[in-house]
Amino acid sequence: MDNPSDRQSAVRLLACIVAGGRDPEPGKWDGDVVAILDGQARLQALDFWMRYPDYLANELLNAYVDNGSEKAFDTAKRIFDDREPDLRHLPMIRYHFGAFEPLDNALAILRAADLIRIKRIGQPGQIQRHLYLLTQRGLEAMDSLANAAPELVWYRDRAQLVSEVAGEKGGTALKDRQYLQKEYAETELSQPIRSISERVLNRLKELESEIQA
Numbered sequence: 001m002d003n004p005s006d007r008q009s010a011v012r013l014l015a016c017i018v019a020g021g022r023d024p025e026p027g028k029w030d031g032d033v034v035a036i037l038d039g040q041a042r043l044q045a046l047d048f049w050m051r052y053p054d055y056l057a058n059e060l061l062n063a064y065v066d067n068g069s070e071k072a073f074d075t076a077k078r079i080f081d082d083r084e085p086d087l088r089h090l091p092m093i094r095y096h097f098g099a100f101e102p103l104d105n106a107l108a109i110l111r112a113a114d115l116i117r118i119k120r121i122g123q124p125g126q127i128q129r130h131l132y133l134l135t136q137r138g139l140e141a142m143d144s145l146a147n148a149a150p151e152l153v154w155y156r157d158r159a160q161l162v163s164e165v166a167g168e169k170g171g172t173a174l175k176d177r178q179y180l181q182k183e184y185a186e187t188e189l190s191q192p193i194r195s196i197s198e199r200v201l202n203r204l205k206e207l208e209s210e211i212q213a
Contacts, residue, residue, distance in 0.1 A: 009106035011145060011152060015159035016046040017116060017132050018142045020166065024133075033117070035134040041097070041171020043132060048092055048099040048178060049162045050155075053084035054197040055181065059165045061203055073207065075161065080201055091192035094184070098175040099193055107132075115141050 020042065021035030029036070037043055049056040060076035063069045079085070092099040110116045115138030122128035146156045166174055179185045183194040 006105045010109040015155040019159035019163035032136045033133045037132040039171045040130045045174035051090040053079045054200050058200045085197040094187040094193050
């Protein structure tokens with residue numbers, strides 16, 4: 001179970017839960033639960049933007065067009081300057097409800113160390129949704145990982161950016177947003193979701209030309 005790919009996924013998912021969770025309701029959970037990420041679909045949607053920097057860059061360009069955020073534009077440009085769409089691209093498969101990957105192995109690593117706990121809502125065989133409970137130990141582990149290994153800072157910081165792009169929207173709304181890209185929507189079922197890197201890079205260059213004009 002605990003192979004390098006699973007460990008990488010575990011760090012990435014932990015970063016998503018840390019950045020994308022909300023404050024727990026007082027008194028409802030154990031005292032060491034510090035955040036809750038509501039829904040597997042939301043976790044998968046956040047993970048998608050972690051794994052597809054080109055789609056994330058497109059969202060940042062949307063933010064620039066909508067509200068003139070220079071920070072969003074500069075971040076999108078840096079994603080391409082750092083060649084992230086090539087170097088950090090990790091394909092996800094398109095299923096009936098969008099990008100999906102089995103999370104059990106990676107989440108098992110986090111659960112075994114009590115970095116997260118999982119609450120399932122519903123009956124066995126009819127689970128309605130999953131709640132991912134971040135423990136204080138999990139929060140501290142993310143900080144420790146980032147401090148101990150500089151290359152892991154990227155996961156923490158990128159998850160924070162992804163969380164800002166996602167806002168508080170649920171998984172269905174986020175996946176609907178991702179489906180707006182025709183390459184995503186037109187990917188055949190059970191196939192890796194297609195990149196939009198070339199199109200987004202052209203868009204970035206066009207906007208940059210307008211800025212410099």
